[in-house]
Amino acid sequence: MKTHNIIISGFGGQGIVAAGRLIAFAGMTDGKKVSMLPSYGPEMRGGFANCHVIISDADIASPIVSQADIVIAMSVPALNKFQPVVKRGGILIVDSHQVTHSDYRDDIRIIKIPATRIAMDKSNVKMSNMVMIGAMISVIGSPSLNSMALSIRDLLPQHMQYLFDIEMEMLEAGMAFEG
Amino acid sequence: MEQKLMKGNEAIAEAAIRAGLKFYAGYPITPQTELPEYLAKHMEKSGGTFIQAESEISAINMVYGAAGAGIRAMTSSSSPGISLKQEGISYIVGSELPCVIVNVMRTGPGLGGIHPSQSDYFQAVKGGGHGDYKMLVLAPNSVQEMYDFTIDAFDIADKYRNPVMILADGILGQMMEAVNLYTPATEKFDKSWATTGTYKKRKHNIINSLYIKPEESETLNKRLQAKYKIMAQNEQRVEIINPDADIMLVAFGIVARVAKQVLDDAKSQNLSVGLIRPLTVWPFPSKAFKTAAKAYLTIELNSGQMVEDVRLEVNGRAPVHFLGKMGGKVLTVDDIMAKLKQIAGA
The missing domain is CATH 3.40.50.970 (Thiamin diphosphate (ThDP)-binding fold, Pyr/PP domains)
Structure with missing residues (x-):
């Protein structure tokens, strides 16, 4: 029985909640139990945003992640807030373009990936969340790439379907990154 | 489906x-x-x-x-x-x-x-x-x-x-x-x-x-x-887990989800804990409280409201404790475990 307790965090506008929704959707498509709890509040573009995602083989008790297996941090405040909740031996994935220096714990695995830079170079800055998801998938092997593709298709509104190929490309860029 | x-x-x-x-x-x-x-x-x-x-x-x-x-x-x-x-x-x-x-x-x-x-x-x-x-x-x-x-x-x-x-x-x-x-x-x-x-x-x-x-x-x-x-x-509806436990948690809504997580932790720490989860809060599921529990712990995101109904049902047969949280934060597994240990030790 395997459970991934994930926190995705950054600032509003980076697609934090969209990323959580996508991972949960893909997890469901893989046949897993999933929950996704977004932060909601007055935060809009630029404010603090996070969401809790659980993907599990078993029924999920609480949807609230208090001890995370994986934290994705895309801003300095997000890193400061959620680095302490990574379980010992867990994984912290940091957008090293947004977070240039920090004190890191030595009892967790740190993965630094310049997701914003990669997204800006290859398509546009709004795709940095896909690069981060790709980095996560390459480490934990879930959700499957096939389910991710189905989920992106499903979640993109009709008039944005043209973004599908770019989204997949950014996802794969994240998966291929070796820091 | x-x-x-x-x-x-x-x-x-x-x-x-x-x-x-x-x-x-x-x-x-x-x-x-x-x-x-x-x-x-x-x-x-x-x-x-x-x-x-x-x-x-x-x-x-x-x-x-x-x-x-x-x-x-x-x-x-x-x-x-x-x-x-x-x-x-x-x-x-x-x-x-x-x-x-x-x-x-x-x-x-x-x-x-x-x-x-x-x-x-x-x-x-x-x-x-x-x-x-x-x-x-x-x-x-x-x-x-x-x-x-x-x-x-x-x-x-x-x-x-x-x-x-x-x-x-x-x-x-x-x-x-x-x-x-x-x-x-x-x-x-x-x-x-x-x-x-x-x-x-x-x-x-x-x-x-x-x-x-x-x-x-x-x-x-x-x-x-x-x-x-x-x-x-x-029309009383209720979910009961571990009805024979020493301490029964009583929770509804989102808090009951946290409580379910607590049950797993409690088991690994040798605490005998069950859960009564009212699915109807009116009518209150009075039938669920005919247990031999030594204590009840009602957990809510308020200052203690459902606990009054729990006390009416238990009617003095066992102590009814309360743990609440106000202002928009949610009770954590750690909060509840600490209270359970306190009750079990008392």
Whole structure:
């Protein structure tokens, strides 16, 4: 029985909640139990945003992640807030373009990936969340790439379907990154 | 069966449409706004009417009218908005009409905050409006239950000609989970009382809650109380885990989800802990409290409301402890474990 307790965090506008929704959707498509709890509040573009995602083989008790297996941090405040909740031996994935220096714990695995830079170079800055998801998938092997593709298709509104190929490309860029 | 990833608010909306909702009126408020948003988008296709009213008071009175016409009607809001609806709810009860009211609770008092809370428990189960009345109050704890309970709510309301409330909270409204979607077989209920036009073939039906003569008012009240007695006997719903445990947790809604996590931790630390989760908070599931537990711990996102009902049921046979959290934060597994250890050690 395997459970991934994930926190995705950054600032509003980076697609934090969209990323959580996508991972949960893909997890469901893989046949897993999933929950996704977004932060909601007055935060809009630029404010603090996070969401809790659980993907599990078993029924999920609480949807609230208090001890995370994986934290994705895309801003300095997000890193400061959620680095302490990574379980010992867990994984912290940091957008090293947004977070240039920090004190890191030595009892967790740190993965630094310049997701914003990669997204800006290859398509546009709004795709940095896909690069981060790709980095996560390459480490934990879930959700499957096939389910991710189905989920992106499903979640993109009709008039944005043209973004599908770019989204997949950014996802794969994240998966291929070796820091 | 079709499976979809949905927010709790959306699940209620979809379920209501499939249960035959034909009239909705409401006014936006966080954290329930996705509910009317979803209905605004999808209700027209199902042949229903969606109205964003000018106020919550207006919305509940529109629902009053629609219910009087015999169609399935619903309103939804979050705590401050539900307070505004109390007069209308009392009138709907007094007129013996069915409808569904959703409260996705946030913190209070006053405008409070937008984060999750369970501090409207008293308002929901003891009657927030005037007069001797009850609503059947369903307390879901997952997005699937938001869906299932909404479908049930319309049938229960029609069966008893009484409003039914779905008492959720900000987390349940906002979180996403997979939902199995289905369309229920529509039960037929007698609605010969509805004001649908006489066509000169029958006497006028009258929708009214005014009974000036004490005898008539007494008759109505006795009829309502007889109805509530039947509801209390037939409609109690509860989930019980580990009924033989030494300490029984009592929790509803989102807190019950945290409690389920606690059960796993407690087991690994050799604590004998069970859970009583009321699915109906009115009628309160009194049958569930005939356990041999040495202690009860009621956990809520308020200052201690349901705990009063727990104490009435336990009636001094065992100590009833309380752990609460106010202001929009949620009790954690650690909070509850610490309290359990304290109780077990005492």
